[in-house]
Amino acid sequence: MTLQSLLPPLVGGMLIGLAASSYLLFNGRIAGISGIVGGLLQRRTQERHWRAAFVVGLVLAGLLLVPVVPDAFVNPLSRSTGALIVAGLLVGAGTRLGNGCTSGHGVCGLARMSPRSLTSVLTFMGTGAASAFAVNHVLGGAL
Amino acid sequence: MKGLITAALSGLVFGAGLVVSGMTRPDVVVGFLDLLGPWDPSLGVVMVGALLVHTPLRRVIDHRTAPLCSTSFSRPTRRDIDGRLVGGAALFGVGWGLAGYCPGPAVVSALPGGPKAITFVAAMLGGMLLVHFLDGFAATRVARTAAAEAGR
Numbered sequence: 352m353t354l355q356s357l358l359p360p361l362v363g364g365m366l367i368g369l370a371a372s373s374y375l376l377f378n379g380r381i382a383g384i385s386g387i388v389g390g391l392l393q394r395r396t397q398e399r400h401w402r403a404a405f406v407v408g409l410v411l412a413g414l415l416l417v418p419v420v421p422d423a424f425v426n427p428l429s430r431s432t433g434a435l436i437v438a439g440l441l442v443g444a445g446t447r448l449g450n451g452c453t454s455g456h457g458v459c460g461l462a463r464m465s466p467r468s469l470t471s472v473l474t475f476m477g478t479g480a481a482s483a484f485a486v487n488h489v490l491g492g493a494l
Numbered sequence: 495m496k497g498l499i500t501a502a503l504s505g506l507v508f509g510a511g512l513v514v515s516g517m518t519r520p521d522v523v524v525g526f527l528d529l530l531g532p533w534d535p536s537l538g539v540v541m542v543g544a545l546l547v548h549t550p551l552r553r554v555i556d557h558r559t560a561p562l563c564s565t566s567f568s569r570p571t572r573r574d575i576d577g578r579l580v581g582g583a584a585l586f587g588v589g590w591g592l593a594g595y596c597p598g599p600a601v602v603s604a605l606p607g608g609p610k611a612i613t614f615v616a617a618m619l620g621g622m623l624l625v626h627f628l629d630g631f632a633a634t635r636v637a638r639t640a641a642a643e644a645g646r
Contacts, residue, residue: 360536363515364543370508371544372551377500379561380568382508384598389622397568401501408505409601416513417606423513424606428520428594432613439600439614441589443621446597449582450570453596454508456583457541460570462549470575475587476527482591483527494592 371459374405383455384409385446429493449475497563509602515540518603520594527591 371382378401387405390396417424430438446452449471451460456475460468486494516522516536525534561567590596595603595614603611 357539360515360539361543363511364540365547366507366511368544368547370504371548374504376555377563378497379564392622393626404498404501405505408502409509412506412509413602413606423518424603426520426610435593435613436617438589438593439617440621441585443618444625445582445586447622447625449579454598458544462545462552471583474580474583478584478587479527479591482588483524487528487531
């Protein structure tokens with residue numbers, strides 16, 4: 352790990368902070384991805400068209416950047432389809448139950464110094480560390 | 495119309511930030527979460543970078559009475575910490591540590607990330623719908639009980 356290798360995460364993080372700020376300044380809303388996506392899946396929801404436009408932007412970012420940096424989308428982890436389904440269900444249900452994920456609680460909530468967000472971040476970092484440890488050091492790195 | 499464009503551009507820049515920062519690589523994410531492996535600080539640096547920009551900007555923005563494309567802000571108002579918040583975050587963390595995807599990177603990777611990413615995203619949407627269904631079911635039961643009580 353060199354200082355130079357920390358530059359892309361720093362710049363990328365700053366872009367995320369900028370995007371969250373512009374969504375707040377122009378649309379007046381919190382850039383929490385699980386809330387935006389979850390809201391799209393609900394019948395009665397506020398500002399459905401803005402949520403849809405934000406998700407289109409996210410998807411477009413992937414499609415536009417994959418020819419430029421194909422390595423950024425590689426997933427070298429050994430995970431079975433069953434493991435991915437269980438993980439996806441946990442992430443989907445957990446973020447809706449807990450009202451947010453890494454973006455809504457982690458970036459927007461911590462920037463507001465919200466006690467709910469701090470609690471959420473400490474909790475999901477803790478259980479995330481525990482499950483990553485279990486997969487890598489108890490189950491031998493594959494699932 | 496202007497709001498649609500600013501929402502899409504915000505999503506585009508957010509997604510680009512996730513790609514540039516390496517967060518669309520599940521091995522980078524798990525490399526941060528696994529403290530006993532060859533530790534990768536990237537995810538922590540991403541959060542620091544995002545907070546460095548967003549914390550001062552949101553303070554300035556919060557002085558406004560209204561956003562530029564809408565009549566009012568929609569800000570979270572709850573301050574209470576309940577079991578649902580902690581339990582939900584705990585479940586989310588377990589899934590995150592298993593697969594290395596959280597919702598943002600998963601959506602960005604859904605189409606270019608191959609079968610693993612799309613499988614994860616489909617299951618994630620299923621998990622969200624499951625909570626909505628159970629919440630709707632619980633709300634209906636509460637309403638029915640209240641109606642029965644009132645009718646008695």
